[in-house]
Amino acid sequence: MSDAAATRRPHGQLESDVLAVLWEADRPLSPGEVNDALGSALARTTVTTILTRLHEKDLVHRERAGRGYVYAAAQDASGMVASRMHTELSKGADRDSVLRHFVSALGPGDEALLRSLLADAGGTPERA
Template sequence: MQGEERRMVSDPRDEATAGRSGRRARGELESDVLAALWAADGPLTARQVLQRLPGDLAYTTVLTILSRLHDKGMLVRHREGRGFAYAPVRDEASHTARRMRSLLEEGSDREAVLTRFVSELSAQDEQLLHHLLSGHEARGEGSEGKQ
């Protein structure tokens, strides 16, 4: 399931606790809501999001998550009937890239973090990264001045 890649588990203990208690891991519901919105052809109402989520969630729970994501600046909304329809501010790739960069900036040793990241890539992803970096170098967009 693609949704497995979207999970935003901050702490491995959250995942273990979620499995035992039947509760979702921290950030998992937000990830599921974002995934539903990214998969949609346009903005969705809370009811439409609820219909696309697995499990037995309350409408008010989905409404709360949508409101929180909107407050965080991750969603835009517009009036639709008596409620709102929501859409992501960024596409999934941009959102993930922003999270990756944020995590990189949190580390105290950028070289070690990047080295470990690259060493754990699949051969296919490593080739793709090399191709992307080669394209940037050819256009003069190397790492000069970046840290």
């Protein structure tokens, strides 16, 4: 295996790393600032490509800043996870079965939290 292959990131890891940098930022960042925050030896053009792909997926917003762009995450991390969950549920699978499996895998603390959230939202009454 080559050194490059041995140091490759898992599929999707760079996008996740870039999003993590944007979530931590208190303002939109340029590709160079994202690259600096990543602390890696990536080319700035690689980071720009990732940011462009994330923009095309509506995961980041961008705005003009001089001749280039600055980028910010479109939503926070928990919002993104919730969106992914909704996407998976809308793929046409048996929603009842998917939700049943999800709920059956919850630990007692998560189950109690989910019940509380559903009660607050008017979804179902709390069970003693």
